[in-house]
Amino acid sequence: MAKPAMVKRKIVKINEDLCDGCGACVTPCAEGAIQLVDGKAKVVREELCDGAGFCMGVCPTGALTIEEREAPAFDPKAAKEVQAARGKPILKETCFRCGATEEDAVLFPCRHQGESRWVCVHCLPPLIHG
Numbered sequence: 001m002a003k004p005a006m007v008k009r010k011i012v013k014i015n016e017d018l019c020d021g022c023g024a025c026v027t028p029c030a031e032g033a034i035q036l037v038d039g040k041a042k043v044v045r046e047e048l049c050d051g052a053g054f055c056m057g058v059c060p061t062g063a064l065t066i067e068e069r070e071a072p073a074f075d076p077k078a079a080k081e082v083q084a085a086r087g088k089p090i091l092k093e094t095c096f097r098c099g100a101t102e103e104d105a106v107l108f109p110c111r112h113q114g115e116s117r118w119v120c121v122h123c124l125p126p127l128i129h130g
Contacts, residue, residue, distance in 0.1 A: 010051035011071045014041050018063035024116075025055035025064060027092070028109065032082035047075040048082060057109020058093065058116050095120035097127065 012034070014025075021039040033048035034041055034055055041063070043049055051074070056064045094101050096117040101107075105120040112119070112127070119127055 013067045015063045024058040028054040031079035047072040093118040097123040
């Protein structure tokens with residue numbers, strides 16, 4: 001198997017000192033790049049990380065950031081294969097304003113008053129505009 005080409009791109013970085021192993025970041029990573037290993041979140045396959053950062057909004061300790069560095073190129077084909085094998089992901093999170101689930105509305109990770117939370121598409125505009 002050929003070694004993947006390295007490119008400079010944005011990718012998730014996990015600070016192991018801040019990670020408490022809660023696993024909240026695993027489900028929002030639709031591509032399956034993040035898993036719990038020995039009680040800590042790890043990017044186990046860098047080519048699956050698209051750098052979108054949906055995992056960041058749910059981390060209660062702020063252990064996840066995005067950095068730009070040399071990494072294997074994102075592999076959309078491999079990501080789709082992992083997504084198909086995992087099946088439909090269901091987030092257990094709810095909108096912090098109205099309690100909507102992923103089945104009720106689209107949920108977005110956000111930071112509000114210094115905390116990682118989820119907000120639904122209906123509650124986002126008033127949150128932004130007051």
